[in-house]
Amino acid sequence: MLSYFSNPQRFDGLARRAIPVLGVLTVLLLAAGVWLSFFGSPPDYQQGETVRIMYVHVPAAYMAMALYAALAGASFVFFVWRHALADAAAEVIAPIGAVFTVLALVTGSLWGKPMWGTWWEWDARMTSVLVLLLVYLGYMALRAALEDAQQAARAGAVLAMAGVINLVIVKFSVEWWSSLHQPASVIRFDGPTIHASQLWPLAVMALGYTMLAAWLVFYRLRSRALIQRARQTERRKLQAARQAQSTEGGLT
Amino acid sequence: MSGLASVFAREARLAWSGGGGPAGPAAFFLAAITLAPLAIGPAPEVLAAAGPGLMGFAALLSVLQSAERLYGDDFADGTLDLYALTPMGLPLLCLAKTLGQGLATLWPLPAIALAGGLMYGVPVQASLMLAAALLAAIPALVLLAGFAGALAAGVRRSGLLIALIAAPLMVPVLIFAAGAGRSGFEGDERALANLGLTAALSLGAIALTPFGIAAAVRSRLG
Amino acid sequence: MSGLASVFAREARLAWSGGGGPAGPAAFFLAAITLAPLAIGPAPEVLAAAGPGLMGFAALLSVLQSAERLYGDDFADGTLDLYALTPMGLPLLCLAKTLGQGLATLWPLPAIALAGGLMYGVPVQASLMLAAALLAAIPALVLLAGFAGALAAGVRRSGLLIALIAAPLMVPVLIFAAGAGRSGFEGDERALANLGLTAALSLGAIALTPFGIAAAVRSRLG
Amino acid sequence: MTTALADLPAMPALLPAALDVAGLSLSRGEVRLIADLDLALAPGDALLLTGPNGTGKTTLLRALAGFVRPDRGAVTHEGEPADTIGWLGHADGLKPNETLRQALRFWAGLHGTPRHAILPLLRLLAIDALIDRPAGHLSRGQQRRAALARVALTGRPLWLLDEPAGPLDGAGRERLADLVGWHRGRGGIVIAATHQVLDWPGAKTLALRAAA
Amino acid sequence: MTTALADLPAMPALLPAALDVAGLSLSRGEVRLIADLDLALAPGDALLLTGPNGTGKTTLLRALAGFVRPDRGAVTHEGEPADTIGWLGHADGLKPNETLRQALRFWAGLHGTPRHAILPLLRLLAIDALIDRPAGHLSRGQQRRAALARVALTGRPLWLLDEPAGPLDGAGRERLADLVGWHRGRGGIVIAATHQVLDWPGAKTLALRAAA
Ligand code: HEM
Ligand SMILES: Nc1ncnc2c1ncn2[C@@H]1O[C@H](COP(=O)(O)OP(=O)(O)OP(=O)(O)O)[C@@H](O)[C@H]1O
């Protein structure tokens, strides 16, 4: 499976077909999700209409973590098998994950104002998501700082794998430290404790977010590959031109 | 004069190309104000009271963090020798260089401080005052860090040395800048006076430190 | 085994001869805990409540301050290449090197934290608990700083990058260590549990980070 | 000079050394520097890497040491690279605040080489009088000599040297030749990138050419 | 090669240069390296500093540039040192993240040298193809060539070069000789410390000897 995609042509073929499909799925799912969130679900008996922020917030928080897991997974694959596509995927996933993290933070704090009467609270879950944002930023900063592409790839992979600790912290922070924030109620060992009328829009939105992320990842992977190929041909042309020049007896 | 501008522009460019420009200090500042509450605990009264001071302190530290490279790199790669032989004179060059790097990297700090103030539960007006005070403090902080950086250039573990030299010099700036934020918080009319004093310190630093920095550089050429 | 000891001893010696050994971090730590009240203001309740946390935070920062040189120097002068070719294996070497430098420079911090706690008006017993927690935290902090330092070795403005990389990894250590001091202050029986967790994190770091550091070093040799 | 050479103490015997390079291809950025290089060296051999600036001498040495991953091909050592290679890069690997005595004792100890080998080696390289100077107070060429002593003290059979003679004076180059001769006589292998003419008897030369 | 030399654009005329050293004594630590040195150089002159490692070549150059204070004696320039000296130290003074184009434009601008001089100079030194590479991605010798171009772009009359040819290949040394010849032809002075044999026509040599 891995070696199958080490052929750039083959990956390009897959990506070319996947991108429009993912794009359409994203639009459909998000449209359905938004409709369900606003009209297809009742206001909460405690939280009233503000509960609708949940349908934006929870999937964003879930994507922030899922994308980090994907980043770490891709890094692991690159670290062990040196698969260039895995490194490209890691590089591409990081900024997307950071954006979802910011979205989770912003929607969470928008929600916090009506619910807890404050935009921000130094509560374990919220703080650990902020720290997750720092992990993303650190990863991107490290890659940006290393000029050598090979070094950037390897060092980035090492860091991404170490950063997995933070996922554990985000996940369990609410249980470890008594906290204002909701404990998990959807993803639990003993099954969801949330009402079905809320579960449905949530699930559709979550799926929509996932498709959006996948679409973005594939799109950027492909454009990255195209840019690289263009650069390569340009370089070859340049080299050929120089060779022609030097045989005329100009420089060397 | 175009020499000044070109040095300023080059240093700003170097700060961008190698270190990601303002991303580094901004992220460091963000990390510092994120971690502090984890250590101090979430009690809102304590956080709101300590907020402006912590933010001022974190700004000082993020200036210090970049101080080591300010002259240390130039020392290691031989650029300092070349700067000493420029036609424009060392003090002016050092002024342009230090401000160029500092401003290119530190401009987001006031904005982050504003957000941070709000996150710590500091009222809006006081947070604004704090952001303004930081803005006024940055030139002074950067130049003092540059002075220490030049003195310690190329010394092992110069980061620590720089902190030791620069921190005491920065105390007055820190007191006035954090004071502006605090008096803003306490609803006190001294806030504006503190802000004014911070700006005055920055102007003083622009007038005086270039000579100090130039002397420090010369002392390191031997 | 004698190889381990000789690496440890050499790094400790280099830390002394070049950078003044523990003087630097001690002074930085001292400066941080003296400056913080200037920034935060003198209200005793605030200071005593924020004290243990501030001290933990300042310790973290002084570890970060020295992290840049930990692997940066070796990278620049070619020593890292040599270390990669030693007979003892890179992970063990990195462990000995990092702890050698860290312990040689940071041992005074717990004692200063004790004194600082008393100065901030934290009760004696809580101050003692804080000092013990710092002692337990230092190996973990140093090794995590070493990991970040190895990743960012030789990069422009690596100090900032290191802080950004290491700070998130240090969060658990900071929470438990400062938590020990805080619960000590609040007369809480969780203090001992926090202390134990801090020590456990340090042991975990000793077991795991050497492989991370070695991988980081290798990634930078290319 | 040969007197100094005779002074060199018996050091522990070298591990058996042999190097085999098959179909090695290296690139930097997107430029292919070395294509399909084959190379075999046996105990006592010396190889000089020459060629214009930027043709990949440093890159090749780093690949032989295992620091750079080849695009294709393989480098086979007799034994582990980490047990057989003595490395001298463009940088000397000295600490400005460490005296030569301290530094060389450390490296000798790490590699299990007896300490009494240090002084004769420094004498051979004519820097024995500087043994208690911190490396930061040495001139460029003196630092290079100290770094060469460090390589010899590793007791490793395969020496990879990147421009060992760059900052050396004429006498220094002769002493380097003596040192290399001694090492080869013990069954060691030496590969050196150089722009200087180095008269090492029986040394092969690999002249790299500029990439197309 | 001489084609490349003929390509060099008319640069602003050099300031008049002359160097006068009288009774100069220098030491490092407590060792006297140079005692009572007298030296006079006129426009067009070249001086090669040679001598074993550690005899004070670098120290002398730094003293001529005004970085090191002499124990006794005086260095007299025609004009201010800060207006007449083009400096090349052991280090190249390049920033790893800056491309050659960026770096050389900066230095040319700072010294008021027109930009169109950059490309011909790089062509003379055979690194014009690398102009958009960050300096950190160049080989050792390529970096040295770039640093030489920087010296030429200062438009200063008195060049002080510390081992300019150390990492250069044979062709590089010839191009260096061309560059130096061009500079001397314009009335410049060149002083270079070197361990390489540099064939600069009419160059004087000052051979330093080891301190007693
Ligand atoms: C900036 C502030 C906030 C952040 C960073 C944040 C972060 C998170 C994260 C990471 C999750 C995923 C938890 C998991 O899967 O275990 C989550 C879920 C959730 N959050 Fe927030 N949150 C914030 C504010 C809020 C607020 C104010 C509320 C409303 C009271 C809220 C309600 C929820 C709910 C109901 C879930 C779903 C829990 C589940 O079912 O698993 N969050 N949040
Ligand atoms: N990190 C890098 N990224 C891209 N290209 C690089 C990098 N490092 C080196 N190069 C290029 O690779 C080529 C080979 O470099 P290398 O240092 O191996 O040359 P060399 O033969 O040792 O040259 P010299 O004689 O100047 O030391 C050079 O053309 C250089 O510009």
Ligand SMILES: Nc1ncnc2c1ncn2[C@@H]1O[C@H](COP(=O)(O)OP(=O)(O)OP(=O)(O)O)[C@@H](O)[C@H]1O
């Ligand atoms: N900071 C210093 N303190 C004490 N002695 C020093 C210091 N720097 C250099 N020296 C000594 O001064 C002498 C001259 O050094 P210098 O670097 O000028 O020599 P050099 O002729 O340039 O040698 P090389 O050919 O090796 O570059 C050397 O013997 C060196 O050991």
Ligand SMILES: [Mg+2]
């Ligand atoms: Mg090379």
Ligand SMILES: [Mg+2]
């Ligand atoms: Mg010299």
